[in-house]
Every structure is written in C-alpha cells, then in structure tokens.
Amino acid sequence: MTVRAAWLLTGPPAGQTRTDTRLAPVGTYAPEGELTTREGVLAGGSPLVATGVGPMKVQLGIGRALVQGTNAQGAYPVAVTAPETLTVTDGNPQYSRLDSLVLRVYDGLFDATGKNEVAVELISGDPAPTPVEPTLPASCLRLWTITVPAGASAGTGGIPWQIALADRRRYTSAYGGIIPRGWGSTFTGAYDGQYRDNNGALERWSATANSWQPYPFDSGWQTxxxxxxxxxxxxxxxxxxxxxxxxxxxxxxxxxxxxxxxxxxxxxxxxxxxxxxxxxxxxxxxxxxxxxxxxxxxxxxxxxxxxxxxxxxxxxxxxxxxxxxxxxxxxxx
Incomplete structure (x- = not known):
C-alpha cells in the first residue's frame, strides 16, 4: 500500500496499520478553530509534486499531508510512500475544463462509502468557456489543478504539461511552528501570535487588528x-x-x-x-x-x-x- 492514513479503522480492505502510524505525520498541528486543524502539505524536500508522465497521465510524488474532515471527524495524517500515476479523462470536444488532483480520505464511520482508506484521485471540473475548479467533497485536500484543453487526448498530443499544471498545495506545520509559504496562504490566523512565512517575510497574526502583520512589526513611515x-x-x-x-x-x-x-x-x-x-x-x-x-x-x-x-x-x-x-x-x- 503506497497511500497511507493514520486514525482509520483497520480493514477491510485497508485501514490503519502500525507502519501507517510510523509514516503518517501524527501530532498536534496548527489549529484553525477549537476542534479543527489547518490541513495541508508538510514541507520537507519536494513533497507531493505533480509531473506529466504521458500524454494524458499525471504522477504524484511522495510526501506527507494532513486532511481535515468535518468537525466531528477531525484531521487525518496521510503519507504517500511511492509515486502514484493517474490517467486524465479526454477533453471535452468544445470547451476546456479544470481537474483537481487531490488526497481523499474515506471513513466508513462518517460517510456512506463503506470504505476505510485514503486515495490519490482526479476530480473533474465542468467544461465551460471559462472553467472553474471543481467543488471538492468532504475530507479532500486539493494539491494540483490541471487545465485539460478542449479535444485533448492521447491521439491529439495530450495535455501540454509545462503550462497545464497549477500548484494548489497549501502548507501546514506543527502547533506553534511557522507555516511555510504556499498557495492558499491568504488565510485568517487562528490565534494571537501565530506566525507564517510570506514570500520570505515573517508575519505575525494580530487578533486585535484581525490581520497578518510584518514581524518584527513595521509601522512604515508615519508623518x-x-x-x-x-x-x-x-x-x-x-x-x-x-x-x-x-x-x-x-x-x-x-x-x-x-x-x-x-x-x-x-x-x-x-x-x-x-x-x-x-x-x-x-x-x-x-x-x-x-x-x-x-x-x-x-x-x-x-x-x-x-x-x-x-x-x-x-x-x-x-x-x-x-x-x-x-x-x-x-x-x-
């Protein structure tokens, strides 16, 4: 098994093993609310990188992440221990669409799937003159978005991967840690004194001002x-x-x-x-x-x-x- 999650029931067909617990990032992570955690990718090397490996095939590299379910579910630590390759569905004849490459957790205690596992999946958006990213189901973390041109298929040359992949990885860190810069970092802080890296500049969340502020605090020149x-x-x-x-x-x-x-x-x-x-x-x-x-x-x-x-x-x-x-x-x- 190459995609593992902690805190799932054991089988069938998968579920949590002791190896899963050792590989998954178990611990207390940056909060977003009283019972919710900031989901995202864990920095270290080049985690969960997407690469085009064929005209219509995309591969997700190894890495670790945290996927937040509903408030009642909590957050699931996830590890991808070997590259996963998926095939993108052919493009619509008339319009382009946006597909999302995601990590998705299935938990039979909270959904109707009857499964206890985690998977790397492609979720297709609707073809349109101006396509938008698809809405994700619960317990799902968006990692990459793929632009699928109209008429794209293996027979027509496939997807132009050099321009089709858009990085949607957001990052998280352990509680009290500095959250690395990543797409989606324009988020509201959870507590006074939380820190994040914003393109090389350190920022601190001020609950009083309800905003991220440069750290050390910089007022700028005031007349x-x-x-x-x-x-x-x-x-x-x-x-x-x-x-x-x-x-x-x-x-x-x-x-x-x-x-x-x-x-x-x-x-x-x-x-x-x-x-x-x-x-x-x-x-x-x-x-x-x-x-x-x-x-x-x-x-x-x-x-x-x-x-x-x-x-x-x-x-x-x-x-x-x-x-x-x-x-x-x-x-x-």
Missing part, C-alpha cells in the same frame, strides 16, 4: 503632526516622520518655524509623538543645527523626548533656524 507654528522648511528633503520596527524607533526630516526669519526658542514643544513611538522614561539628544539668524555660527541643540511624547528644545548655544531629525534612533523600552 509627524507638528505643533502650531512649525513646518518642514521648503526644499529640505523628506517630511518629518517616525517609523517603528520591532522595539526600534527612527525619526527623519527637518523642522523649522512657520514664520520666516525666526528661530526656534528654548523650551518649545515642536511635536508630540504617538504612543507607539514613545520611549519609556523619555530620551535626550544633541543635534547639530544650522547657523542662526544673527550669524554667530552653527548651533548645538539639545532636545528632550518626554514620556508623554512631547518633543521640545531645552538647551542650545543660540536659537537655531531649524533642527534635523535625520539619524535619530532609539528603543521604546
């Missing part, structure tokens, strides 16, 4: 709201902004008085940082500022970030025309 009387000096690069990546906070941009010909006085609150960008306990920085209005030379300006988020000047040699936030970096803790 600062300046206090009355302050603005970005004309022609001076990026607007004043903040960005948080994990616990690290960065500032950028330049700030000067709105009124031309004036300088920044001592003790003025220039802007207030939002809660996400405030350092615990506050911070102090010394910035080099431009030549002041009376021409006494460059000014070194000390700036204070208060725990409330207020950012104010509180000491300098002479009042500056503007201050630069470029290169200011600190941690929130």
């Amino acid at each position: 600062l709201t300046l206090a009355t009387g302050y603005m970005q000096p004309a022609g001076h690069g990026m607007p004043a902004a903040w960005r948080r990546i994990g616990p690290m906070i960065m500032l950028r941009g330049r700030i000067g008085p709105t009124k031309a010909g004036t300088t920044i006085p001592n003790g003025q609150t220039i802007f207030t940082l939002p809660a996400a960008a405030r350092p615990a306990g506050g911070r102090e920085f010394a910035w080099s500022s431009p030549r002041d209005q009376v021409g006494t030379g460059p000014s070194v300006c000390r700036v204070e970030i208060q725990p409330t988020g207020n950012v104010r000047t509180y000491e300098f040699w002479s009042p500056p025309q503007w201050i630069s936030l470029d290169g200011v970096t600190y941690t929130a803790d």
